[in-house]
Amino acid sequence: MKDQIEISTLMAGIGAKARDAAGELACASAERKHAALIAAADAVWARRAEIIAANGKDMDFGREKGLTAAMLDRLLLDEGRIRGIVEGLRAVAEQRDPVGEVIAEWDMASGLHIRRVRTPIGVIGVIYESRPNVTADAGALCLKAGNAVILRGGSESFHSSGAIHDCLVEGLRAANLPEAAIQRVPTRDRAAVREMLHMTDAIDVIVPRGGKGLVGLVQREARVPVFAHLEGICHIYVDKAADPEKARAVVLNAKTRRTGICGAAECLLVHRDVAATLGQQIVDDLKAAGVEVRARGLKGSVEAVDDDFGTEFLDMKIAAKVVENIDEAIEHIREFGSGHTEAILTADDAAAERFFQRLDSAILMRNASTQFADGGEFGMGAEIGIATGKMHARGPVGAEQLTSFKYLVEGDGTLRS
Template sequence: MRVAMKDEIDIPAMMADMGRRARAAAAILATADPEQKAQALRSAADHLMARAGDVIAANDRDMATAEEKGLSAAMLDRLKLDSARISGIADSLRAIAAQDDPVGELIDAWDQPSGIHITRVRTPLGVIGVIYESRPNVTADAGALCLKSGNAVILRGGSESFHSSAAIHACLTEGLRDAGLPEDAVQRVPTRDRAAVSEMLTMTESIDVIVPRGGKGLVGLVQREARVPVFAHLEGIVHIYIDAGADPEVALRVVINAKTRRTGICGAAECLLIHDDVVDTIGQGVIRALLDRGVEVRADARLQSIEGTVPAQDEDWGTEYLDSIIAARTVPDLDAAVDHIRRFGSDHTDCIVTADPAAADRFVATVDSAIVTVNASTQFADGGEFGMGAEIGIATGRLHARGPVGARQLTSFKYVVRGDGAVRR
């Protein structure tokens, strides 16, 4: 018989206890004063800035381990924290604090001939479980958005960001304490053991929804095994279609930013579609500019005539590289571009570059992705850029939340029916 060591963690018992404490905290948050929640976030931001050196030291430990494991440059970039990024996290906390509180917000109201007055108002979801990989800023973003929307949250970060996430979580805990709110409102799973993830996926009595944020493997695992409802954040197989009516300067600016600003984020472009009519003009210039910036261009047969490209393989259509790599192919028209996106896309973010309003309108109408951009970089696929302060993820499903998930998207609603002795006949 196997004997447990003293330092081993009883994962099921630990997760059950976290779930019970989260449920109790959620009951308090549901009616918490909006200013109290805002105070907690502002205080957390202050603690984060005061402890920036400690957070960077913790991140250095994670970076050293990640480099030893041979993580790609893009993955290291996702993991890296420096003074500027910590300041950005603090700014996000303050921006979320400054937003209108969604809890109790009136969505709709009407009267019925029976004498009843009906309102529909926002309510918290309850307890949210967030499972994410290497980006430590998700600890702050998810914790803050859940708190703002009156939800308790259980955070399970990736092993790569273990120490960084712990340091950020400590600041959130201090903020809650300063504001007089339960520290159990934002809990972090204190182990790398993947058994904790399996437990979260079956905690139907204490977790109301799971938000997975990471690669295809993580999201697929959660979708297959979860008994708790899931807000899916699928991989970002992001396309840019350069239409026949595109402006050359706009095309160059949008494509270069969408691919090279940060290659390791889900809004980075992964596939370039070029209308046949502009291959020898706009297409040539864009691809050469990508090559000049160190991007590997995996091209179809026609584009391989451009020196420096490499032949694309079948698997390149529908791959999320998260690296300085982009697939590129020609298409005869807008319909062919849309067909390609429908076949190989992930319903995340897709873009058209065109000066033709009719083409833009048709693309927007026929591409059913969570985010569709027109003459704008796909790197705008971010809750902060949408004015949400931050996001808990980009939901690619079609139920409840879709696109950037901010505080309002982390609420449900209830109907309140008022009368003056009204009875039904």
């Protein structure tokens, strides 16, 4: 009970500071936010050895916990990935500031002039698992949109996230912005997560980024509104009109480039007319690359069972199935997909249009790897996650998606009759 009281006191203090910081950030100039992000990027690069050393502690912790190779890859930071964090911070810094943007503007016959203008949401709570780069992405995007943020990273990335967070605070300090604008929950205690979910007085929205267990917990228990980022059960459908060379390369990339990210392909669907030829070639390519193909209607590594469809493997595994036609592929995706990302490989415009019209996942692609399901690849600099819900934010959640709006109404002594 004493520990719970201490966690409650800790989180209440963090929430109060975040709410105060949000009030100041809402009025901060674009120039100061830009300066903070550039200074943070410089700090990350200057302190990269310190960050890599902290990450080493997390990697040891992850191995002791028995994390899979894919999960350890999500956790790993090396100089190349730190360079990516720096580039992401700089990219967000250089983006157009969304705060104050006029979304729409019109005049009424009554004499009123009305503007709908972007405004910060307020305080964002971000709960995420292994990937420490989310610390930088979430902090940067929330700051760009004028929001204060409370970051609660996974226990596996505790030290890495702390080192990156220190750099973000250094950036805030350099730009004379409140250090409480980007706060990190300084404990692995899971009670802090449950506390965040109930902080309706301090937090305006929660963004969970992680596996089904985390997202399910947040959706079940949160009293604060949630931008849901559900599983990435991404499908690739190989149509009978697919270009063989392109299809083989795209599927291999979609599965194997990084298996532990939410944009990795988890299910391959192949039109029966090309199953014995192109479909089998693709399966053989995957097997040669070390992927366990759990197949139905194709010669895979093992025979697929029902539970393989609708599973997010996040590993060198993929489900594969032959379908009669594009409509059966669409029905399969509707049944087993998570609303994240689906791709069709085809040279047939009509087939692609049918796929796009009849599916309602957040991201639909044609002749491209699902690994492009990423805010950075969409020109957002970074993302907090891929929102699979349909309210407010959907798809990659960047700075613009982390704003709300208000109406500014001007009259001239205007009276309503």
